[in-house]
Amino acid sequence: MFGIGGGELLLILVVILMLFGSDKIPEIARTLGKGMAQLKHATNEIKHEIQKGAEENGLDIKTMTGGIQEEIAQAKESMNNTLNPVELQNPVTEIKEEFENLSGPIKRQM
Incomplete structure (x- = not known):
């Protein structure tokens, strides 16, 4: 919770x-609770007003955000297909083996 x-x-x-x-602690807790409830109510009211205004102008926010989520999913899929971890792992393994071969004699001397 908040680190x-x-x-x-x-x-x-x-x-x-x-x-x-x-x-004084119960009074402070009550005041904080009321403040949080008012803040939640205000944010819900703002969201409702934005949705109402968008619907009046012919925009459907749910389909707009759904389209964005589909685009994000497609981008992730194409990235996964392009950068296959197995293909990246082979050069890393080869470099690691070469480094071990080069540093092996140095380690043995120490």
């Missing part, structure tokens, strides 16, 4: 408890 570990979260909670006291 915060358990120990860090515990430290943050202890600091909050020390700063505000145990009687």
